[in-house]
Amino acid sequence: QTEIQWWHALTGANNDVVVKLSEDFNASQKDYKVVPVYKGSYPDTLNAGIAAFRAGQAPHILQVFEVGTGTMMSAKGAIKPVHEMMKEAGEKFDPAAYLPAISGYYSTAKGEMLSMPFNSSSMVMWYNKDAFKKAGLDPEKPPKTWPETFEAAKKLKAAGYDKCGVSNAWAPWANIEQFGAWHNIALSTKVNGMAGADAVLNFNKSPAFLKHWTNLVELQKDKTYDYSGRTNNGEGRFTSGECPIFLTSSGFFGNVKANAKFDWANAAMPYYADVQGAPQNSIIGGASLWVMGGKKANEYKGVAKFFTFLSNVDRQVKLHTESGYLPITKAAYEKVKASGFYKDKPYLETPILELTNKAPTDNSKGLRYGSLVQIRDIWSEELEAALNGQKSPQAALDAAVDRGNQMLRQFERTAAR
Ligand SMILES: O=P(O)(O)OC[C@H](O)CO
Numbered sequence: 397q398t399e400i401q402w403w404h405a406l407t408g409a410n411n412d413v414v415v416k417l418s419e420d421f422n423a424s425q426k427d428y429k430v431v432p433v434y435k436g437s438y439p440d441t442l443n444a445g446i447a448a449f450r451a452g453q454a455p456h457i458l459q460v461f462e463v464g465t466g467t468m469m470s471a472k473g474a475i476k477p478v479h480e481m482m483k484e485a486g487e488k489f490d491p492a493a494y495l496p497a498i499s500g501y502y503s504t505a506k507g508e509m510l511s512m513p514f515n516s517s518s519m520v521m522w523y524n525k526d527a528f529k530k531a532g533l534d535p536e537k538p539p540k541t542w543p544e545t546f547e548a549a550k551k552l553k554a555a556g557y558d559k560c561g562v563s564n565a566w567a568p569w570a571n572i573e574q575f576g577a578w579h580n581i582a583l584s585t586k587v588n589g590m591a592g593a594d595a596v597l598n599f600n601k602s603p604a605f606l607k608h609w610t611n612l613v614e615l616q617k618d619k620t621y622d623y624s625g626r627t628n629n630g631e632g633r634f635t636s637g638e639c640p641i642f643l644t645s646s647g648f649f650g651n652v653k654a655n656a657k658f659d660w661a662n663a664a665m666p667y668y669a670d671v672q673g674a675p676q677n678s679i680i681g682g683a684s685l686w687v688m689g690g691k692k693a694n695e696y697k698g699v700a701k702f703f704t705f706l707s708n709v710d711r712q713v714k715l716h717t718e719s720g721y722l723p724i725t726k727a728a729y730e731k732v733k734a735s736g737f738y739k740d741k742p743y744l745e746t747p748i749l750e751l752t753n754k755a756p757t758d759n760s761k762g763l764r765y766g767s768l769v770q771i772r773d774i775w776s777e778e779l780e781a782a783l784n785g786q787k788s789p790q791a792a793l794d795a796a797v798d799r800g801n802q803m804l805r806q807f808e809r810t811a812a813r
Pocket residue numbers: 438461462463515516517518566569628645646647648680681682683
């Protein structure tokens with residue numbers, strides 16, 4: 397039996413899904429054994445994978461969050477392109493079967509899929525319906541715009557939610573990346589990096605960004621908005637009941653279902669109605685599966701068989717309906733829709749409706765920046781400096797862009813070598 401190592405970053409209910417999928421695959425045949433190993437947060441898992449590759453000990457499959465896509469795509473020898481592996485292994489593989497918002501993110505300009513979509517998400521606004529009732533808000537009419545959201549947060553605060561009216565996980569994902577796409581504002585030149593590594597960040601010039609960051613800074617002062625950190629570590633503030641409005645991944649669903657002791661729902665991300673074209677469409681988050689280079693042919697055959705197993709329609713339907721991650725194939729989405737499932741559980745369709753709200757523009761197709769993991773830390777640092785009152789919102793935006801551009805140029809120089 398050939399062992400296939402799968403390093404991943406999922407915890408709680410989503411970890412259970414990973415373990416179950418591996419067990420089911422292992423029980424379905426005798427030649428290969430998939431061994432899932434939890435390696436910490438998304439950034440930790442990516443770093444562990446890169447370090448292991450350098451030491452000649454990479455796993456076969458590495459789950460990498462969407463933020464690491466630019467870095468992985470440039471790591472030529474370190475990866476085995478998925479389209480190539482599937483072909484060599486003789487596995488049927490049709491890139492057109494996947495939702496375009498997802499396959500496009502992980503494909504080259506020629507349409508070759510480099511990694512395997514797995515747990516794709518988008519960002520949604522989760523809200524506590526019981527808290528809404530307590531604050532005299534209509535739980536069936538969640539706020540649509542940012543001004544409405546801040547008004548609701550003020551009422552929630554007055555009703556006793558005084559530590560946090562509204563918050564979000566993944567600070568840069570919420571307040572830069574999704575914010576740009578949802579408002580049809582470019583983060584940089586070169587189609588947000590998808591049309592070239594020489595992209596130059598420029599979102600500090602956007603009045604909408606300045607308005608949003610200024611609002612967050614103002615509202616942080618009395619905790620109408622309260623910052624919850626750079627990753628998803630702060631998500632527990634929603635399930636505990638502390639923050640009644642919380643923007644984070646649709647893949648938070650399993651956790652909410654298991655842990656929230658109140659009535660809840662979600663809605664689309666808020667927007668500023670005076671920004672032309674808003675809301676545009678959201679972009680994907682979550683992660684894909686990268687196959688590492690330098691493995692034996694029979695090991696790749698096992699990985700290819702496992703990927704075929706994962707793409708199965710019913711398995712995709714299950715993954716989607718249990719985790720809140722997207723159904724990655726068109727067939728799986730159609731099947732869930734036709735079953736009437738979303739009538740009872742509209743919150744699972746929210747991220748798909750956001751992604752497909754309008755045809756993507758150059759500002760809302762996705763992002764592809766090298767070193768984006770490090771750039772996200774810079775962006776978070778600058779937002780934190782503004783929220784702490786150390787910098788004005790404009791100075792923080794300027795520094796986020798300048799320091800981000802330095803990282804991009806550095807990445808470009810190393811990638812060219
Ligand atoms: O919580 P996830 O897995 O949907 O990931 C959210 C963000 O995309 C991470 O970059």
